[in-house]
Amino acid sequence: MKREKNIVVIGGGTGSFMLLSALKQYSHSLTAIVSMADDGGSAGVLRDELGVLPPGDVRQCLVALSESPKTRDLFNYRFEEGTFAGHSFGNILLSTLEKVSGSFVEAVETASEILRVDGRVVPATLDDVRLKMTWDKEAVTIFGEHAIDEGGFPHDPRTATMHLEPKANANPAAISAIAEADLVLIAPGSLYTSLAPSLVTEGVSGALKVTEATVVYVCNLITKDSETDGFTVVDHASEIERFAGGEILDYVLYNTEQPVPELLDRYKEEGAAIVQPGESLSQQHYTAIPGEFLGETRTEVEGDKLAKSRTFIRHDGARLAAKIVEL
Numbered sequence: 097m098k099r100e101k102n103i104v105v106i107g108g109g110t111g112s113f114m115l116l117s118a119l120k121q122y123s124h125s126l127t128a129i130v131s132m133a134d135d136g137g138s139a140g141v142l143r144d145e146l147g148v149l150p151p152g153d154v155r156q157c158l159v160a161l162s163e164s165p166k167t168r169d170l171f172n173y174r175f176e177e178g179t180f181a182g183h184s185f186g187n188i189l190l191s192t193l194e195k196v197s198g199s200f201v202e203a204v205e206t207a208s209e210i211l212r213v214d215g216r217v218v219p220a221t222l223d224d225v226r227l228k229m230t231w232d233k234e235a236v237t238i239f240g241e242h243a244i245d246e247g248g249f250p251h252d253p254r255t256a257t258m259h260l261e262p263k264a265n266a267n268p269a270a271i272s273a274i275a276e277a278d279l280v281l282i283a284p285g286s287l288y289t290s291l292a293p294s295l296v297t298e299g300v301s302g303a304l305k306v307t308e309a310t311v312v313y314v315c316n317l318i319t320k321d322s323e324t325d326g327f328t329v330v331d332h333a334s335e336i337e338r339f340a341g342g343e344i345l346d347y348v349l350y351n352t353e354q355p356v357p358e359l360l361d362r363y364k365e366e367g368a369a370i371v372q373p374g375e376s377l378s379q380q381h382y383t384a385i386p387g388e389f390l391g392e393t394r395t396e397v398e399g400d401k402l403a404k405s406r407t408f409i410r411h412d413g414a415r416l417a418a419k420i421v422e423l
Contacts, residue, residue, distance in 0.1 A: 106282050111290065116215070121417065133227040133260060134241055135242050168211065223264045227261075239261075241289045305341070305344060331374065333345060391410040
């Protein structure tokens with residue numbers, strides 16, 4: 097019998113959710129390596145008040161890999177009023193399981209059993225860390241993922257150092273997953289808050305430099321106002337490799353499809369734009385693969401009173417997964 101390919105997805109938030117949801121139609125050997133620097137919204141409140149690790153991105157990946165539709169809905173249920181307003185049930189349960197067991201790893205394993213997860217969800221680190229963005233020459237620091245995500249960088253983010261404080265020890269399970277992978281996917285997501293925390297974790301970056309797996313980055317669809325203004329596909333990929341500390345990418349997938357004019361106008365009003373390829377894309381060491389990867393538009397999450405507004409354009413997971421499988 098032909099062995100299934102081991103696929104690892106690195107990221108957090110909706111990007112990882114989208115890829116995992118689509119790829120599980122092709123493989124039962126999926127591992128999600130999840131950022132653990134979230135300190136905003138529901139995860140941030142639980143983290144500060146209970147002293148637990150942030151459950152939000154882990155919950156999304158668990159739900160994506162779940163084979164139990166009713167339990168998926170339960171984990172995603174978000175309270176709209178009362179003391180729990182803005183919290184999802186899954187976040188509260190994961191935090192409760194961690195308090196009961198004293199181990200976030202055990203909490204994730206138990207939640208995986210409840211959700212009938214087909215695959216694995218692995219925290220990038222098990223340390224209690226915060227993300228830090230520093231411009232040394234200007235002596236400027238932004239501390240915490242939530243603060244960084246608020247936007248409005250005082251200087252070019254490409255000149256900033258991204259690191260975790262205190263210095264994080266990579267989760268051994270994450271390192272071994274990358275070492276055993278046939279394919280490593282870096283999911284689309286905010287460069288400086290969703291992707292940087294995992295990629296700057298020393299053990300994770302080291303594993304990516306030496307892995308024999310094919311490494312693919314799925315580039316973001318749109319730029320972000322006051323953060324990635326004018327960033328091309330090349331700029332996004334360059335930042336991914338800067339975080340990891342080396343030329344780790346074999347392929348970069350990027351979208352060429354245009355959304356409807358009304359949506360483009362809305363993004364323009366918000367200072368955002370569709371990510372363009374960049375003149376030097378064909379000259380890079382990786383292979384760039386264009387495609388029509390635009391999915392249906394989405395609205396904000398109802399009842400999510402603790403989080404910022406969501407973007408509206410999404411990737412088409414099915415098309416991406418089909419192209420990835422071709423690789």
